[in-house]
Amino acid sequence: MSRPQPPGTPEIAVRGLRKSFGANEVLRGIDLEIGRGEVVCVIGPSGSGKSTLLRCVNLLEEPTAGRVFVGGTELTDPDVDIDAVRRRIGMVFQQFNLFPHLTVTENLTLPQRRVLGRNKTTAAQVAAENLRRVGLAEKADAYPASLSGGQQQRVAIARALAMGPEVMLFDEPTSALDPELVGDVLAVMRKLADEGMTMMVVTHEMTFAREVADRVVFMDGGVIVEDGAPERVIGDPRHERTRHFLSRLL
C-alpha cells in the first residue's frame, strides 16, 4: 500500500499550515514532521487548535494555506485522489461513532466492503483479526450498546485498523471514558505503538505521553510552542505557557 519514496521521507509532514474559520485564525503557521513508526503526542489547552490540526492532516478540514503530506503524497495537491489517500489514514475520535444497529463485526466489515470493496469473507477475517488485536474477539456478535465505553472505543480502533492504515490519528480517544476504562484503551494504543504504527495522538494523558511518545508537541493559540522528547517538554518545559498548562493538569 505504501508508495516508493526516498529514505528519510517523513510519514506525515505539515508545512506552513494555516486554517481560519471566518475571521478566526485557528492555526497560524504549523510546521511538523513525523517519521515512520514515530509516536507524537499533541498537548495544549482547549481551543488551541489541536483537533483542527489533526483534521487538516486527513483533510477533514481544508487548510487555508500550507501543505500536508502523508507517506510522501501531498494531500493539499488539488489533483490528488483524496479518498485514496484518506484510506491510508485511520482516525479515532473522542466519540466512538459506532453504528448502534450493527453488531461489532458488522461495524468492522461495512467500511471495508464499501470503501475497499473487500468481499464478505475477507472483510470478516480482517475484522476477526483486528478484534483479537484489541482484545475483543469474544464481542464479535455483540451490539455496541451492550459494551462499556472503553470496549466501544477499542472497537472503533479495530474498525480503523481493519482498513490497513499507514498512520493513525487519535483525537482525545479516552476523554469521554470513565476513569476506570481509560487504561484498557491506552494499553491497546501502547501495543500499536510497539508494533511500529505511526501515530499522532491528541491527549491529556501525561503518563501515556511520557511513556509511549517519542515526541511531545505543545500547542497554544494555533502555534507549536514546544516540540521535543517527552522528558524535556513535560519534565523541563522551556516556555512559561507550557509550564502554566502543565501545572494546571497536575
Ligand code: ADP
Ligand atoms: P482544541 O482541539 O485544541 O480544543 P479546536 O481545534 O477544536 O481546539 O478549536 C480551535 C478553535 O477553532 C476554537 O476557537 C474553535 O471554536 C474553532 N473551531 C473549530 N472548528 C470550527 C468550525 N468547524 N467552525 C468554526 N470554528 C471552529
Ligand code: MG
Ligand atoms: Mg479538540
